[in-house]
Amino acid sequence: MKKTIRKINSVILSVILVCLIFPVRASASYEIPKTCQVQTDTGVAYTVKTLDYSYDCNTYFSMRDIAVALNGTDKSFSLEITKNAVSLTPGSAYTPVGVENIPWEDVENPDISLRRNEMKVNGQEVRYYTLIMALPSGHYDCFMMVADLAMILDMNITVSEAGVLQLQTQAPFRIDPAALEQAGYFYGVNSVLVGDAATGEYYYQYQSDISYPIASTSKLMTCLLAMEAISQGRLSLEEPVIISEAVQALSASDDGVIPLETGEQITVQELLLGALLPSSNECALCLAEAIAGSEEAFVEKMNQKALDLGLSQAIFFNCNGLPSYTQEPIPAKRQNRMSAEDMFRLVSYLLRVYPQITDMTSLQSATLQSLDLEVRNTNPLLHNLPEVTGLKTGTTNKSGACLVTSLTVDDGNMKHDLIVIVLGTEDSIERGRVSELLAKYALQVFDTGMEETKNEALPQNLPTHAGAAVDWILRTARTKQ
Secondary structure, three states: OHHHHHHHHHHHHHHHHHHHHOOOOOOOOOEEEEEEEEEOOOOOEEEEEEEEEOOOOOEEEEHHHHHHHHOOOOOOEEEEEOOOEEEEEEOOOOOOOOOOOOOOOOOOOOOOOOEOOEEEEOOEEEOOOEEEEEOOOOOEEEEEOHHHHHHHHOOEEEEOOOOOEEEEOOOOOOOOHHHHHHHOHHHHOOEEEEEEOOOOEEEEEEOOOOOEEOHHHHHHHHHHHHHHHHHOOOOOOOOEEEOOHHHHHHHHOOOOOOOOOOOOEEEHHHHHHHHHOOOOHHHHHHHHHHHHOOHHHHHHHHHHHHHHOOOOOOEOOOOOOOOEEOOOOOOOEEOOEEOHHHHHHHHHHHHHHOHHHHHHHOOOEEEEOOOOEEEEOOOOHHHHOOOEEEEEEEEEOOOEEEEEEEEEEEOOOOEEEEEEEEEEEOOHHHHHHHHHHHHHHHHHHHHHOOOOOOOOOOOOOOOOOHHHHHHHHHHHOEEEO
């Protein structure tokens, strides 16, 4: 009986994550105010205001309402919310302001922006997308994905048979990717892979053997060849490199990230930082020219290294991951490609042979002294999980939003680099959310081991794919105003 309950809870968790995180297209183009019922371990149910952003069931929950529901539990938190910022302090009691846990007043659909508002947890910056709304009372409320809040508080979430969202404050946040896959969560992702680079063990994989465009995660190969050249004495970190006309032209284009001018000098270390943190295409090109004399010659080295490492589905056309056009009358638009399994092999090799790469990729920002310029890391997970040490984001129209994440953990005898590869999400919001969920799963497996997943028939009253999950939630868990 306990196994059945655990299984049902696992599937229900997958359902709620699908409905809260996986966008299902609807006619709405702005925020739809609704309410739902939320219950904690105390058994008391609370009315919680929600906003569906652009899509039905793309749901963000009132943090003030949730804070009241969690008061008196181990997951209580206080809140300070202003027009553009949120501060959350776990373990502190929340002081209500009189607007909590009541249905929406008669208001038109609000028009507010989903964005990465300034957010701090215990005074430390974190990166999540939220909606901040001014209330008629003069206060502000912040609306957040319940899965994001559950990860912050390390709290499990399920749905009861009556359709009530349950916040399990005595249970840590846990996910089952196989159940999420069965529910359709990964329909919006090209491929994912979670594993341990130290042992080579895969924790979870989805379409990981299929080749997809990889965008700027290509720069990991570029930086690998740069580290190799440094180790062989052909380059040094402090060696100055002169900016070429080709590098300046790329810098001045729409794909430029860092302003570089012909004749300027910048060190190899600064080029590595520029390529890895803000994903500078011109810094990658400058490295390629410094190593091989031209980008064409460097691409040959990239493809040869891929062969040497056994990356059977990898192909590179340039050093930075941008679309590459042929010079034919009808030009072909080509992009660097690789499977998630190939990326896992590449990253495992990089971290094993040149572990110092994470000295750079773990930085939230860095100053390029030669340019007197501060650059910031595009990896949001560096702010959310202390174990994260890198590695690289990437985005093109064809590739979607990609992220290769490394997390360093210790089993008492040795360090392990856990790797999370997410290729082809629809935008940076989903990229960060999917990656963080799977990073949490990687830590979960490392700490407690993998639970056996069986593809048994589900109870008939539970949904088995994303569309059915939405219908189920609409029928049982939601009440429109």
